[in-house]
Amino acid sequence: MIDRVEEKLAIKPERLIADTSYGSAEMLDWVVEQKQIEPHIPVWDKSHGKPGMFGRAAFTWDNEADCYYCPANKLLRCRNRPFKKPRSPVTKANTIIYRSSQHDCKTCELKSRCCPNTSHRKIARSIYESSRDVARDICETTEYLQSRKDRKKVEVLFAHLKRVMNFDRLRLRGITGAHDEFLLAATAQNLKKLAQQRFKPRDYRIGAPALC
Ligand code: SF4
Numbered sequence: 001m002i003d004r005v006e007e008k009l010a011i012k013p014e015r016l017i018a019d020t021s022y023g024s025a026e027m028l029d030w031v032v033e034q035k036q037i038e039p040h041i042p043v044w045d046k047s048h049g050k051p052g053m054f055g056r057a058a059f060t061w062d063n064e065a066d067c068y069y070c071p072a073n074k075l076l077r078c079r080n081r082p083f084k085k086p087r088s089p090v091t092k093a094n095t096i097i098y099r100s101s102q103h104d105c106k107t108c109e110l111k112s113r114c115c116p117n118t119s120h121r122k123i124a125r126s127i128y129e130s131s132r133d134v135a136r137d138i139c140e141t142t143e144y145l146q147s148r149k150d151r152k153k154v155e156v157l158f159a160h161l162k163r164v165m166n167f168d169r170l171r172l173r174g175i176t177g178a179h180d181e182f183l184l185a186a187t188a189q190n191l192k193k194l195a196q197q198r199f200k201p202r203d204y205r206i207g208a209p210a211l212c
């Protein structure tokens with residue numbers, strides 16, 4: 001939709017508000033790097049760790065040295081084993097794996113909170129991590145709190161369409177069909193809202209004289 005609007009009208013939004021289902025690394029990178037739009041989108045992140053254990057946030061990223069520092073201030077590096085044919089460190093999931101040294105972890109006092117069942121700690125860093133960081137920083141701002149409130153105002157209309165007006169699936173096929181059907185549903189919703197506001201039954205309890 002953003003592409004279509006940009007193509008037809010030569011305009012694009014300054015910020016994009018969406019829920020976590022749009023917070024994948026690829027999507028955030030497209031919004032930040034390709035479209036240069038502020039992502040007011042929560043980051044899809046499953047690396048928080050169990051309670052009492054060190055999640056990804058406990059590890060500090062050093063961009064220049066291309067490594068992480070663990071809570072014990074030891075290095076986690078992306079080690080490439082020497083293969084005959086040079087291989088890319090990027091995995092199929094578009095991440096780069098950073099590993100601590102077994103030697104460091106063996107004697108570490110924090111091991112029980114870090115990697116109790118493995119010989120060393122691994123951190124998978126997305127190749128789109130810089131875009132995820134942009135979204136994370138925006139999530140800390142007051143502008144983001146306002147965006148979240150604005151999003152709820154729109155989402156409640158979709159929820160009403162789905163749950164109350166039973167508009168849970170599209171019956172017509174193709175973009176034109178979807179467009180027409182959605183336009184009709186939105187028109188019906190607006191008419192219903194207008195009628196409710198216009199012909200609101202009077203609340204006789206307000207200002208009614210007290211019974212003696
Ligand atoms: S267990 Fe290893 S990675 Fe974890 S804090 Fe200790 S030295 Fe660092």
